Each structure stands twice: as C-alpha cells, then as structure tokens.
Amino acid sequence: MKEKLVVIGNGMAGMRTVEELLKIAPEKYEITVFGNEPYGNYNRIMLSPVLTGEKSVPEIMINDLAWYEANNITLHAGKAKKVVSIDRKKQIVHAEDGTTAAYDRLLLATGSNPFIIPVPGKDLKGVIAFRDISDVEYMLDVAAKKKNAIVIGGGLLGLEAANGLLKQGMNVTVVHNLEVLMNRQLDAPSARLLQKSLEERGISFKMNANTTELKSDADGHVTSIHFADGSELAADIVIMAVGIRPNTELAQKVGLHCERGIVVNDTLQTFDPKIYAVGECIQHRGELFGLVAPIWDQAKVAANHLAKYGIGIYKTAATSTKLKVTGIDLFSAGEFMGDDSTDEIVFQDPKRGVYKKVVIKEDKIIGSVMYGDTVDGSWYFQLMKDGTNVADFRDTLLFGQAHVGDSGHAGKNNAANLPDNTEICGCNGVCKGDIVKAITTQNLYTLDEVRAATKASASCGSCTGLVEQVIAATVGGDYNEGSAKKAVCGCTTHGHDEVRAAIKDHGLKSFHAVSGFMEFKNPDGCHKCRPAINYYLLCEWPGEYKDDQTSRFVNERMHANIQKDNTYSVVPRMFGGVTTPNELRAIADVADKYQVPMVKCTGGQRIDLLGVKKEDLLPMWADLNAAGMVSGHAYGKSLRTVKTCVGSEFCRFGTQDSTGMGIKIEKMTWGSWTPAKVKIAVSGCPRNCAEATIKDLGVVAVDSGWELYVGGNGGIKVRVSDFFTKVETEEEVMEYTGAYMQMYREQGHHNERTAHWLERVGLSYIKAELIDDEAKRKAFYARFLESQKYSQDDPWAERASKGVDKGMFIPLAEVN
Amino acid sequence: MATRIEVGKLNDIARLSSRVVKTNQGDIAVFRTADDEVFALHDHCPHKGGALSQGIVHGKSVTCPLHNWVIGLDDGEAKGYDTGCTKTFAAVLEGETIFLDLED
Numbered sequence: 010m011k012e013k014l015v016v017i018g019n020g021m022a023g024m025r026t027v028e029e030l031l032k033i034a035p036e037k038y039e040i041t042v043f044g045n046e047p048y049g050n051y052n053r054i055m056l057s058p059v060l061t062g063e064k065s066v067p068e069i070m071i072n073d074l075a076w077y078e079a080n081n082i083t084l085h086a087g088k089a090k091k092v093v094s095i096d097r098k099k100q101i102v103h104a105e106d107g108t109t110a111a112y113d114r115l116l117l118a119t120g121s122n123p124f125i126i127p128v129p130g131k132d133l134k135g136v137i138a139f140r141d142i143s144d145v146e147y148m149l150d151v152a153a154k155k156k157n158a159i160v161i162g163g164g165l166l167g168l169e170a171a172n173g174l175l176k177q178g179m180n181v182t183v184v185h186n187l188e189v190l191m192n193r194q195l196d197a198p199s200a201r202l203l204q205k206s207l208e209e210r211g212i213s214f215k216m217n218a219n220t221t222e223l224k225s226d227a228d229g230h231v232t233s234i235h236f237a238d239g240s241e242l243a244a245d246i247v248i249m250a251v252g253i254r255p256n257t258e259l260a261q262k263v264g265l266h267c268e269r270g271i272v273v274n275d276t277l278q279t280f281d282p283k284i285y286a287v288g289e290c291i292q293h294r295g296e297l298f299g300l301v302a303p304i305w306d307q308a309k310v311a312a313n314h315l316a317k318y319g320i321g322i323y324k325t326a327a328t329s330t331k332l333k334v335t336g337i338d339l340f341s342a343g344e345f346m347g348d349d350s351t352d353e354i355v356f357q358d359p360k361r362g363v364y365k366k367v368v369i370k371e372d373k374i375i376g377s378v379m380y381g382d383t384v385d386g387s388w389y390f391q392l393m394k395d396g397t398n399v400a401d402f403r404d405t406l407l408f409g410q411a412h413v414g415d416s417g418h419a420g421k422n423n424a425a426n427l428p429d430n431t432e433i434c435g436c437n438g439v440c441k442g443d444i445v446k447a448i449t450t451q452n453l454y455t456l457d458e459v460r461a462a463t464k465a466s467a468s469c470g471s472c473t474g475l476v477e478q479v480i481a482a483t484v485g486g487d488y489n490e491g492s493a494k495k496a497v498c499g500c501t502t503h504g505h506d507e508v509r510a511a512i513k514d515h516g517l518k519s520f521h522a523v524s525g526f527m528e529f530k531n532p533d534g535c536h537k538c539r540p541a542i543n544y545y546l547l548c549e550w551p552g553e554y555k556d557d558q559t560s561r562f563v564n565e566r567m568h569a570n571i572q573k574d575n576t577y578s579v580v581p582r583m584f585g586g587v588t589t590p591n592e593l594r595a596i597a598d599v600a601d602k603y604q605v606p607m608v609k610c611t612g613g614q615r616i617d618l619l620g621v622k623k624e625d626l627l628p629m630w631a632d633l634n635a636a637g638m639v640s641g642h643a644y645g646k647s648l649r650t651v652k653t654c655v656g657s658e659f660c661r662f663g664t665q666d667s668t669g670m671g672i673k674i675e676k677m678t679w680g681s682w683t684p685a686k687v688k689i690a691v692s693g694c695p696r697n698c699a700e701a702t703i704k705d706l707g708v709v710a711v712d713s714g715w716e717l718y719v720g721g722n723g724g725i726k727v728r729v730s731d732f733f734t735k736v737e738t739e740e741e742v743m744e745y746t747g748a749y750m751q752m753y754r755e756q757g758h759h760n761e762r763t764a765h766w767l768e769r770v771g772l773s774y775i776k777a778e779l780i781d782d783e784a785k786r787k788a789f790y791a792r793f794l795e796s797q798k799y800s801q802d803d804p805w806a807e808r809a810s811k812g813v814d815k816g817m818f819i820p821l822a823e824v825n
Numbered sequence: 826m827a828t829r830i831e832v833g834k835l836n837d838i839a840r841l842s843s844r845v846v847k848t849n850q851g852d853i854a855v856f857r858t859a860d861d862e863v864f865a866l867h868d869h870c871p872h873k874g875g876a877l878s879q880g881i882v883h884g885k886s887v888t889c890p891l892h893n894w895v896i897g898l899d900d901g902e903a904k905g906y907d908t909g910c911t912k913t914f915a916a917v918l919e920g921e922t923i924f925l926d927l928e929d
C-alpha cells in the first residue's frame with residue numbers, strides 16, 4: 010500500500026518538492042495538499058509583471074488544477090482549507106472547515122507573512138501587503154479608480170510594487186527609512202543610480218522617512234500618511250513592503266521547535282522526524298530564506314529523503330538578486346559592501362549610468378554589485394561560487410569575461426533588449442522568441458530544461474551565457490542555478506571532482522561500480538556521464554582499466570568523425586605537419602580506390618578524407634597503415650595536432666628547429682586521452698606562424714631557448730594563452746609539456762578544455778605545482794610517460810589487422 | 826504477413842550496444858541492453874536521420890550520435906521535449922538466438 014504524504018502550503022516550495030518527488034518516486038505516496046489560496050500553484054515571483062500588466066494570472070500558473078488531477082494529488086484549496094491543527098500522535102491534520110487527512114509523512118511549506126509596521130492606522134481599508142494574487146487584484150482595482158499610491162519600503166518588493174502601480178497610472182511615492190534604496194542589495198553609489206533612473210520614470214521618493222500614522226475618512230479608508238518630520242502625503246492606497254516573517258503559526262501551535270522560523274536540520278526535518286519543512290517558513294543553521302534559488306535546492310533534498318533515497322544534504326549556497334523592473338539592469342551577490350579586510354575594484358561611468366564593483370578577499374571574489382551593465386554578473390557569481398583565485402586576471406576583471414572573438418554571436422551581449430527574431434543559438438537556429446515562448450508556455454526554470462526543450466546552447470555551448478540572460482530576463486530573479494557545484498549530469502547530484510575522488514578513494518573500477526556506489530538515478534547513466542566516467546577510470550587506472558567502448562561517443566569508437574549523412578572522415582597523422590611523397594601517394598591511392606568525395610587540407614596541418622562509408626574504414630586504414638601512417642585522432646578527446654612552422658631549418662628568421670621540436674612533442678603525446686581535446690603548436694620565432702599562442706600548449710622559440718604558453722583556445726571563445734615559463738633545453742620542453750598534460754588529465758573536468766580549466770583553477774596554482782615544485786613536476790611527467798605506455802597503440806592498426814571490435818564495422822546480418 | 830528471420834546470436838552484440846541488420850526495408854539497428862533485452866529500430870533518427878546504431882545505449886534508450894536526441898528502444902519515441910518517432914521492429918530472443926519479425 011502507498012504511504013500517505015500530506016503537504017501544508019500550496020506555494021512554490023511545497024509544490025516544487027512534490028514535483029521533485031514525482032520525478033524520482035512517482036508511485037511512492039498518495040499525496041494530499043492543503044492550500045490557503047483558492048488556486049492551483051502559481052509563480053509568486055511573477056506577481057510583479059502581473060501588476061505591471063506584462064503578464065496575466067493564467068500565464069503565471071505553474072500547475073493548474075488539471076495537473077493535480079493528472080498526478081492523482083488531492084488538493085484542498087481555499088480559505089476554509091487552512092490547516093488549523095495537527096494531531097501529531099494520531100498523525101492527522103485538520104483544516105478550518107473540518108476536512109481531515111492522515112499522514113505517514115508531513116511537509117510544512119507555509120511560506121511567510123508580510124511584516125506590518127505597528128503604526129496607528131495599519132488596519133485601515135486600503136492598507137495592504139504585496140504577497141498574493143488577491144493583493145495584486147486589489148491594487149489593480151484601486152489603480153483603476155484612484156490616484157495616489159504610497160509604498161512603504163524601498164527594497165526589492167517595494168520598488169517592484171511602485172513600478173507596477175506607476176505603470177497602472179498612479180502617482181507613486183516610495184517611503185524609505187534609510188538614505189540608500191535596496192540597502193540589502195546595493196551600496197550607496199549603485200543605489201543613487203537606481204533612484205535616479207526610477208525618478209526619471211516618474212516615481213517620487215521620500216528617504217530617511219519615519220512613518221508615524223495613517224489617517225482615514227469616515228468609512229475607515231486610508232487618506233493620508235504622516236511622518237515624524239511633520240510632513241504628510243495624500244494616500245488612496247498604502248502598500249507595506251518592509252519585509253517578511255516566516256509563517257510559523259501552525260508549527261508553534263502544535264509544539265514544533267521554532268526560533269525565528271521552523272528549525273530544520275540538514276535533511277530538512279523538523280524536530281518531529283515525521284515532519285519535514287521547506288521554503289520561507291524554515292530556519293536552517295540560523296538562516297532564513299526569501300528567494301527561490303535556495304528553496305529549489307531544499308525541494309530537491311527534501312524530495313530525496315521523502316523518497317527514502319537518503320542521500321543529499323542541504324547546504325545554503327550563495328544567492329544573487331536582480332530587480333524585475335523592465336529596462337533596469339541591476340545585479341547583486343554576496344558580501345557586496347566590503348570592509349577593512351577586503352579590496353574593492355570599482356568601475357564608474359555616471360554618464361552612461363554604469364557602476365560595477367567586485368569585492369575581493371584573499372584573491373577570491375566574495376561579492377559584487379552592478380548597475381547599468383550586468384552582462385558579467387553571472388560570471389562573477391560563478392567565480393564566487395567556485396572560489397576561483399582571480400589574482401592572475403585581476404587587472405582585467407572589470408572588463409568582463411573576455412569578449413574577444415565570441416564567434417557566432419556578432420558581439421551581441423545583452424539579451425534582454427534583443428528583438429524576438431534574433432538568433433541566439435547559431436548551431437540549432439534558435440531565436441530569442443522561441444526560447445521565451447518555451448519558457449513561458451512550459452514553465453521552464455533552469456538552463457537544462459531550456460536546453461532540453463529548445464536545443465538552444467545544447468550543441469557547442471557558446472551561447473550559454475546569452476541563453477542564461479534570456480532565461481533571467483524572462484523569469485526574473487526566479488532563474489538561478491542555485492547550488493555551487495555543477496552535477497556531472499541529470500543522473501546524479503555529484504559533481505566531477507566528487508566522482509573522481511570516489512573512484513580514487515574507493516578503488517572503483519567500472520562504470521557500474523561508480524553508478525552503484527554513488528547511487529545514480531539510472532544505473533546505466535546517460536550519454537553525458539558514461540563518457541566522462543569512462544575517461545576518469547581510464548586516467549586513474551592506466552593499464553588496468555579496460556576502455557569501455559559502449560561508453561565512448563561514436564567518433565572515439567569508430568576512430569573517425571561521423572558526419573551529417575552518417576559517413577565518416579578519415580585523418581591520418583602527419584607528425585608536426587610534415588609529410589612525404591610516399592605518404593601523399595598513399596593518400597591519393599586510397600582516395601581513388603574508395604572513391605572519397607572530398608580531399609581537404611585541415612586547419613590542423615594535415616589531410617582529411619571526407620565522406621567515407623563505414624564499411625570502407627577498415628580496408629582504408631589497412632592501406633594507410635601499410636604506407637606507415639597512423640590515426641590522427643582528429644575525432645577524440647585526446648591529443649589532436651602539433652602544428653609547427655618551418656623554423657631554423659629553412660626560414661631566414663628561425664631561431665630553433667621548431668619543426669623537429671613539434672615532431673618530438675607529437676611523438677611523445679599522441680594517443681593520450683584527455684578531458685577534452687588538446688592542441689599544441691611550436692613556432693620558430695616570435696612571428697609565431699604556427700599560432701602557438703591560441704593553443705592549449707604553445708611553444709615559441711627564441712634565441713636563448715623556448716617560451717612556453719598555456720591555456721589558449723582558438724575556437725568558440727578565443728583565448729590568448731598565458732605565458733607560463735621559459736626554458737633552455739629540448740628536454741625541459743618535453744618535461745614541462747608532459748607534466749602539464751598529466752596535471753590537466755588528472756584534474757580537468759570531462760569536456761573542459763585547458764583554457765576553461767586554467768580559468769577555473771587559476772594560473773598561479775598550475776605554476777605552483779609545475780614550476781615552483783620540481784619534484785611534483787617530475788612526478789606528473791613520470792605518470793604521463795607511464796600512462797602513454799598503454800595508449801600509444803594505433804587504434805586503426807588494432808582494428809584493421811588485429812580484428813579488434815570488428816562487429817562495430819560490419820553488419821550483424823543481411824536479409825533480403 | 827510477418828516472417829521471423831534469424832539474424833544472429835545474443836553474444837554477437839555487446840551489452841549496451843547495437844549492430845545493424847541490412848534489409849531491403851533499410852538498415853535495422855538491433856540493440857542489446859544491460860539486462861540482455863533486445864530491441865530493433867529503423868536505423869534512422871526521426872530528427873535528421875542519424876544512425877541510431879552508433880549511439881550510446883543506456884537503460885531502454887539510445888542517444889543519437891548526431892544531435893543527442895534520446896530515443897526509446899521499446900517504442901521508438903523521442904524522449905523529453907523532442908517529438909518524433911522511429912519505426913520499431915519486433916526483436917525476439919529465443920535462447921541465445923535473435924530473430925526479427927519482418928513484414929513481407
């Protein structure tokens with residue numbers, strides 16, 4: 010028999026928990042929900058756009074009544090369904106109208122109550138809060154008939170209310186008791202800019218104001234507001250938006266331990282272990298909540314425990330804030346004020362109305378506040394959550410995330426103002442309007458959901474930032490990826506580093522060992538985690554772990570690149586870009602023999618045979634092998650190419666034998682599997698004809714030796730590499746190269762190129778490990794050479810002549 | 826009329842992978858799951874014709890190698906937000922032998 014789950018509170022936290030629960034254990038509970046408001050479940054955040062008229066009530070429903078029915082959830086909604094008591098012994102809840110429900114597990118999600126300042130007149134007609142649909146309906150009704158609106162409270166909620174009422178044609182004055190608007194999110198300079206632009210729109214402000222009384226007409230309807238300085242303002246409606254208090258009324262009544270909120274532990278249980286609580290009503294480790302991002306995390310953890318999976322611990326992650334007033338860009342996160350122990354880097358351009366401040370402590374970002382230009386807000390926020398050391402790029406930090414050459418987006422970087430027909434995702438041809446439509450009609454919240462629904466940012470990922478901006482602009486502050494660590498994929502909540510640590514510490518040696526040990530949702534994983542974990546296992550246990558072909562992406566299994574018509578491309582290796590007449594003849598011969606539709610020079614200094622049929626792969630490789638050529642790994646998360654220039658052998662400027670150096674490096678590194686592809690280049694002088702400074706590792710010859718550069722990328726986001734070190738001998742070049750490769754192999758996340766890895770961990774850290782610590786460098790180098798012993802078998806030869814994986818290349822049967 | 830045709834042995838296909846049977850109705854991808862169930866689909870993704878036999882197999886699904894649509898092995902339906910369907914064929918395991926039921 011199913012167990013019974015009762016949920017009290019039909020709001021965002023409670024229903025999100027139920028949704029998460031239905032995802033992982035749809036059959037476990039018979040679910041009953043009590044809600045004080047007479048609707049399904051709606052997106053409270055969107056009340057602001059409803060007030061401005063940008064959205065309608067039906068548009069902000071997350072789950073309508075049909076959803077409850079479809080999921081067999083009993084919903085008791087309406088004023089009379091307020092739960093008034095809980096019999097914890099008998100495990101039964103009672104609603105005001107006598108409705109009862111028995112539970113095995115109970116979830117409290119009663120939200121919070123607006124705080125009402127205790128001034129005379131607070132109970133008059135026309136004095137309301139901004140919390141639910143009925144408040145908004147009341148405001149719209151007054152706005153249609155009357156003129157003067159007062160909003161008490163210059164915080165997030167107050168300003169959104171003021172903006173809405175202004176849009177509805179009222180005269181609006183915001184009354185704030187301090188000098189600084191949104192003082193919980195902004196510092197004085199950014200708050201001034203905000204106030205200025207709100208004033209330009211027509212909102213009036215009364216700052217440093219202390220309300221003493223609200224007065225009324227004979228009907229008891231509010232008419233004016235009075236202040237300590239003796240002044241007064243006319244008022245037809247007064248909105249109190251001065252803060253919220255957790256709604257603990259019911260919990261206290263039934264004797265659950267409460268302080269400021271209902272006290273819960275890390276698994277979101279109250280002091281009665283049968284009763285869980287989530288959302289604004291709770292207090293976790295002394296903290297209260299007022300934004301949805303942490304609440305989404307709570308919902309996941311609570312659902313996980315309700316499903317009795319018993320993993321997952323709630324940790325409060327940093328949150329960021331935006332103001333949902335169209336046309337105002339504001340971003341704030343973390344400890345944005347700074348103090349004696351911090352450095353603040355500030356950029357101000359009052360004329361353009363731009364202000365940016367990043368607060369740094371011990372080389373890490375701990376907070377930021379931005380006004381006018383918030384494009385990089387999510388980047389700073391990510392750096393803050395990752396705890397990235399920013400010392401190395403502090404000088405350019407405020408210019409934002411390297412805008413140089415963001416290919417495919419023609420310099421667009423502010424999604425909110427783009428027209429609907431702007432193409433956001435160049436790979437899949439998804440326009441802004443498509444994304445907005447998917448978000449609003451399907452109620453999407455996260456990047457993953459939008460990716461799945463529209464395919465935007467699902468391919469090369471270069472538009473991820475833009476898509477995130479569109480989501481943020483569409484769903485407002487609601488959008489937030491929440492927790493600090495990125496899970497490997499939807500099969501697990503664990504991040505890459507945790508998975509790697511588990512493989513190492515617990516000696517896990519197969520995918521199923523990992524997925525079992527870490528309790529993956531799907532035992533076979535998916536197309537994201539299988540290749541990642543296969544790589545981690547291969548890297549951790551060289552020579553011991555047997556590469557799992559079924560976890561390889563097709564290209565790495567077929568050792569050729571699959572193409573749009575399911576044919577393949579074949580790229581033989583040309584060490585250092587150098588070839589011979591014999592090799593060229595062999596390539597010409599196979600091109601003839603197998604009727605290759607196109608022969609092309611690649612951007613990586615070698616020759617590509619495009620449009621090869623699957624059945625021709627094995628014989629073609631055999632022919633190329635016979636001419637002494639091996640696979641170029643043009644397909645793998647592996648070493649791709651080592652490009653070179655002519656160098657001192659022929660060039661009049663060449664200082665060293667760059668061609669020879671490149672060939673040596675390629676001979677050492679080819680065949681190695683890496684988190685993402687690795688490209689290397691060697692130039693013979695600083696003219697840099699091999700483009701070494703946009704490679705994962707670049708070597709530039711100078712008269713006195715070799716300069717090494719790391720972390721370059723010439724792809725989606727061009728990144729010029731950083732100078733790493735200068736060495737004198739070829740042996741040193743090899744040692745540093747091998748050590749760098751191995752450090753990246755052991756610490757990079759799957760699918761993370763060196764450029765991103767370096768930005769995540771910091772150049773200083775890599776330098777400390779590889780340059781300052783000779784013993785460590787040598788150990789990395791030794792581990793690299795050791796693992797190369799097992800990976801320098803030509804995969805083509807193995808398949809063409811040794812019969813490895815033959816079944817993959819030939820049909821199982823032919824029937825006619 | 827459907828004809829039952831022997832196409833191979835279970836062990837000809839590695840677990841969590843697929844092989845192709847060439848027929849006059851086009852290529853058919855025969856899949857073997859982790860628990861040795863077999864399924865057969867037209868080797869043609871409903872999106873842009875990717876060869877499903879070349880995808881990564883997980884649970885009762887395969888991810889298309891071209892643009893990562895996830896297709897159900899049992900019903901040929903695209904999962905998640907994608908819509909589209911690939912023709913399924915009955916694959917039958919008798920002992921160690923795999924048969925396909927093909928329409929004439």
Ligand code: SRM
Nearest residue numbers: 570572578610611612613614615643722723724725726762
């Ligand atoms: C063949 C080649 C284009 C050409 O005709 O020249 C090529 C072809 C492909 N590139 Fe490339 N890239 C080729 C050089 C490059 C270069 C230039 C270079 O290596 O100097 C770059 C920029 C440099 C860099 O990577 O830093 C490049 C940046 C990319 C990217 C973006 C990577 C990034 O980190 O931003 C992708 C997408 C990806 O890897 O996810 C990509 C992906 C691809 C794929 C594999 C697309 C795919 O996933 O199927 C293409 C396969 C086409 C096919 O049908 O076989 N290709 N690609 C070049 C092969 C070089 C070689 O000899 O191995």
Ligand SMILES: Cc1cc2nc3c(=O)[nH]c(=O)nc-3n(C[C@H](O)[C@H](O)[C@H](O)COP(=O)(O)OP(=O)(O)OC[C@H]3O[C@@H](n4cnc5c(N)ncnc54)[C@H](O)[C@@H]3O)c2cc1C
Nearest residue numbers: 018020021022045053091092119120288289299300301486
């Ligand atoms: C206008 C507005 C704008 C906002 N904008 C943002 C934003 O941009 N970004 C952001 O992150 N957050 C925003 N928030 C905050 C966000 O909406 C809340 O954090 C979130 O709704 C809290 O969810 P909850 O489930 O804890 O509470 P609620 O969503 O309030 O749900 C609690 C529900 O429980 C019901 N209830 C209470 N007691 C009982 C009882 N005894 N019996 C039955 N039912 C009961 C209540 O009626 C209510 O429906 C905004 C809030 C408002 C009001």
Ligand code: SF4
Nearest residue numbers: 416436469611612724
């Ligand atoms: S070869 Fe590279 S640049 Fe050209 S279409 Fe393919 S992925 Fe894009």
Ligand code: FES
Nearest residue numbers: 870872873875889
């Ligand atoms: S062809 Fe299969 S996903 Fe595009």
